[in-house]
Amino acid sequence: MIPLHTAAKLALVGLTYIYATRLIDTFCHGIFSPVSVAAIVVGLNILSGVAQLAFFIIFYRQFIPEDRPALMVGAWLAITGSAIALLPKFSVVVPFMCQYLSAGSEATRAWSIRDR
DSSP states (O other): OOOHHHHHHHHHHHHHHHHHHHHHHHHSTTTTOSHHHHHHHHHHHHHHHHHHHHHHHHHHHHHOOTTOHHHHHHHHHHHHHHHHHHHHHHHHHHHHHHHHHHHHHHHHHHHHHHTO
16 A cells, blocks of 8 residues: 555645646636646546545554544545545546447448458
8 A cells, every 4th residue: 555645745736636627727718628738637637536445544554543424424524525526527438438439330340240
């Protein structure tokens, strides 16, 4: 398991990345519209969310004592909130991947029909 200070640094870099991309998109609307750039931005956004989730899990495991139920509840709420925050990020990726896979299968079908 990675140390807490490393997880905290990764979470901080992830948060900085998320807010920096939002700021850039606000001032330069459409800068992330090419598909390759959008895929990279979404992938890094997911990684930053995973870093935040990992930070809360590591924090819970290493620093929350079992005799402090209020801290345990707060830590579990942070873990749950981070996990729920990842769901919309994956909802962007899944349709993109389905579209990519279905386009690939159509190209494969067209190729196999042409060769007959």
